Amino acid sequence: MKPLVPSTCETNSVVDAVSKGTRLDGRELLDHREATIQFGREYGTCQIRLGNTRALATVRAELGTPRPSRPNEGTLQVAVDVTSTAAPGADRSNDLTVGLERLLERCLRESRCVDQESLCVVADEKVWQLRLHVELLDLGGNACDAAALAALAALCHFRRPHVSVTGGEVRLCPADEAEPVPLAVLHKPVLVTFAFFGDGQHFVADPTEIEERASEGLLTVGMNSYREICTLHLTGKLLLNKQQVLECTELAAARARSLTSQLRRALTADEAERTAIHPFPGLARVELERMATAAASVRLSGAVRGPALTAEQISEMEKEVDEKLSVFRHKDMAAAAEIGQGGASQWGPPSDDEEGDQDEMWPRTAETPAKTAPAASDSDSEGEQTVLHPEDLEPHAEPGTGKGLRCPMPVR
Amino acid sequence: MISADMKSEEGDLDEDAINNFTCELGVLSQCDGSATLCNGLTAVLAATFGPVEVRQQRELVDRSSIEVTFRGPHGVEGVEDRRVEQLVRSTLEQCVFAALHPRTAVSVVLNVLETDDLLLLSTCVNAAVLALLDSSLSMKYLPAAVTCVPVGDRVLVNPLPSERQGSSGGSVTAVYDTGSERLVACRTAGQLSAEQLTSCLREARRAAAMVRQLYRRAVAAKFSKEPRDPWAGPSRAEDMPPSWRRLGGQQAGEQSTS
Numbered sequence: 298m299k300p301l302v303p304s305t306c307e308t309n310s311v312v313d314a315v316s317k318g319t320r321l322d323g324r325e326l327l328d329h330r331e332a333t334i335q336f337g338r339e340y341g342t343c344q345i346r347l348g349n350t351r352a353l354a355t356v357r358a359e360l361g362t363p364r365p366s367r368p369n370e371g372t373l374q375v376a377v378d379v380t381s382t383a384a385p386g387a388d389r390s391n392d393l394t395v396g397l398e399r400l401l402e403r404c405l406r407e408s409r410c411v412d413q414e415s416l417c418v419v420a421d422e423k424v425w426q427l428r429l430h431v432e433l434l435d436l437g438g439n440a441c442d443a444a445a446l447a448a449l450a451a452l453c454h455f456r457r458p459h460v461s462v463t464g465g466e467v468r469l470c471p472a473d474e475a476e477p478v479p480l481a482v483l484h485k486p487v488l489v490t491f492a493f494f495g496d497g498q499h500f501v502a503d504p505t506e507i508e509e510r511a512s513e514g515l516l517t518v519g520m521n522s523y524r525e526i527c528t529l530h531l532t533g534k535l536l537l538n539k540q541q542v543l544e545c546t547e548l549a550a551a552r553a554r555s556l557t558s559q560l561r562r563a564l565t566a567d568e569a570e571r572t573a574i575h576p577f578p579g580l581a582r583v584e585l586e587r588m589a590t591a592a593a594s595v596r597l598s599g600a601v602r603g604p605a606l607t608a609e610q611i612s613e614m615e616k617e618v619d620e621k622l623s624v625f626r627h628k629d630m631a632a633a634a635e636i637g638q639g640g641a642s643q644w645g646p647p648s649d650d651e652e653g654d655q656d657e658m659w660p661r662t663a664e665t666p667a668k669t670a671p672a673a674s675d676s677d678s679e680g681e682q683t684v685l686h687p688e689d690l691e692p693h694a695e696p697g698t699g700k701g702l703r704c705p706m707p708v709r
Numbered sequence: 710m711i712s713a714d715m716k717s718e719e720g721d722l723d724e725d726a727i728n729n730f731t732c733e734l735g736v737l738s739q740c741d742g743s744a745t746l747c748n749g750l751t752a753v754l755a756a757t758f759g760p761v762e763v764r765q766q767r768e769l770v771d772r773s774s775i776e777v778t779f780r781g782p783h784g785v786e787g788v789e790d791r792r793v794e795q796l797v798r799s800t801l802e803q804c805v806f807a808a809l810h811p812r813t814a815v816s817v818v819l820n821v822l823e824t825d826d827l828l829l830l831s832t833c834v835n836a837a838v839l840a841l842l843d844s845s846l847s848m849k850y851l852p853a854a855v856t857c858v859p860v861g862d863r864v865l866v867n868p869l870p871s872e873r874q875g876s877s878g879g880s881v882t883a884v885y886d887t888g889s890e891r892l893v894a895c896r897t898a899g900q901l902s903a904e905q906l907t908s909c910l911r912e913a914r915r916a917a918a919m920v921r922q923l924y925r926r927a928v929a930a931k932f933s934k935e936p937r938d939p940w941a942g943p944s945r946a947e948d949m950p951p952s953w954r955r956l957g958g959q960q961a962g963e964q965s966t967s
Contacts, residue, residue, distance in 0.1 A: 337822065337823055338750065338823050339823070342822075342823070344822070349737075349738035349739070351737070353820070353822065355782070378780075380756065380780065380818050380820060381758075381778065381816065381818055382737065382739070382740040382743070382756035382757070382758055382816070382818045383737075383739060383740075384739045385739065385758070432780070432820065434737065434754065434756075434820060435736075435737045435738055435739055436739060437738050437739070
């Protein structure tokens with residue numbers, strides 16, 4: 298598909314509106330759109346929505362050899378892709394993707410946002426190589442900011458496997474044995490873009506795609522919550538003076554602070570949800586799955602068994618299983634078996650043998666169902682399947698707080 | 710032996726099985742049609758442009774050329790992606806009214822948000838159909854894809870990973886025409902006996918009717934009169950796919966999950 302050519306009247310109306318202090322979508326000149334942060338099931342997956350703009354970032358890590366010039370540091374590689382349906386005429390690789398890749402590298406790698414020395418496993422031989430991939434799913438303007446926020450959120454969310462080094466041998470510990478380790482994120486730089494009109498006289502924050510096309514130039518400021526400028530990037534046919542740049546950096550500082558606090562809240566909420574889904578970290582994953590299987594198979598396969606079950610039979614079976622498993626009613630029960638895969642206990646301060654500098658801004662929440670953990674491990678050691686009843690449990694795991702094993706009809 | 714004139718068996722369809730699906734139409738703003746479909750632990754975002762201008766090599770004089778692009782989860786690239794594209798394309802080529810739009814192209818892009826590998830193929834087909842529904846492209850019939858796994862003497866339909874324990878590793882992904890209940894496409898993986906294959910296909914045909922219900926509900930929801938803030942996602946947090954939740958930000962009128 299060929300890209301749409303913006304019409305002159307569209308461009309003129311945008312410039313006209315901005316000079317009068319209004320915007321086509323009703324925002325004030327310096328208003329930003331609300332950012333929505335969603336994390337995926339796997340660590341290191343994050344989707345950001347900024348109005349109509351969507352960016353999906355994933356982080357993957359693998360062990361490899363370091364660069365000869367930096368034998369003690371891990372590496373961070375950034376790749377940006379645009380889906381061909383993100384905009385008419387969007388191509389997989391063009392100016393936008395190359396420019397964004399370079400901008401993200403400057404903002405995240407060269408500003409030392411991730412402590413790359415902590416990614417070193419064995420100096421000169423083995424380091425962690427991080428690959429950050431950002432996919433732009435929808436281009437509704439200001440893809441820069443969305444991509445940068447998605448990349449940052451994915452890096453903060455990501456956990457790499459624990460590595461044990463014995464003698465010269467490096468061993469990756471599976472998730473059952475040792476909890477995955479978060480990256481050491483030293484500071485959180487965020488990109489904020491401004492579009493200029495009328496020879497630099499007026500500018501708007503967080504431009505939409507029409508405003509970007511109609512603007513004379515874009516100024517992107519990368520800032521963190523400590524009011525440190527990490528990146529400055531100016532594109533287009535525009536000349537700015539010092540006053541304008543300083544004004545923009547002030548606005549960017551406020552936006553960066555609010556975005557980083559939103560990100561912190563989102564990460565804490567995600568962590569709390571993962572813990573809530575798996576309320577008994579000491580319970581073996583297999584036990585949990587077996588219980589989930591028993592309940593789910595009634596719901597999903599009751600009607601496809603050999604002899605057709607009558608409705609009463611099905612509801613009787615369901616009631617039985619429901620009673621035993623009502624404590625696990627949570628709409629994400631089946632996915633729960635995949636998250637929080639047992640392993641070392643999370644309750645309490647991080648142990649000394651964890652690798653790298655732990656990011657102290659993200660202490661683990663320590664609400665502990667301490668009473669039930671011994672009960673769970675007892676049942677484990679006996680090797681028999683124990684069904685837990687609601688009365689045995691802590692108040693925070695009340696039945697009825699979740700949505701049940703079946704998702705309510707949530708079609709839009 | 711697969712009987713040529715299998716009729717629908719009597720028996721109640723398990724409506725609960727459809728509750729493992731979550732879908733939303735019209736999620737992207739720049740393309741003609743888009744849909745997110747989550748089935749269990751697999752989530753796929755499908756988007757379509759079409760009918761649009763086509764490159765000369767792909768131009769067909771009597772009908773529209775269907776192009777499918779599959780973007781797997783990052784890091785997983787290769788021949789498997791092309792197989793998924795091929796299945797989806799052959800399904801869509803049969804069901805889309807391509808003859809109405811000669812010398813054009815309909816391009817479908819599938820982005821995988823999450824996957825557990827087994828349900829990926831069927832979710833991709835269903836998501837592509839939903840995206841085409843959203844773009845209002847004329848279709849002859851609606852195909853529905855279902856994955857069946859034989860476990861012991863039962864057949865599980867679209868099973869979650871925790872339910873697949875005990876299976877021998879074989880699975881069948883079947884695409885059925887929901888109108889005439891005829892088989893459109895079928896792909897198997899792993900080892901299956903002939904009886905298992907037959908029973909899987911039979912269960913898949915029944916389950917395809919449930920997927921058709923999903924399509925109807927999705928389109929009805931799209932045209933419902935409830936006002937929607939264009940900047941927001943689904944208006945209720947419960948509409949979000951189970952493993953993708955809305956976190957952060959204060960949307961007006963947003964209800965947080967209990």
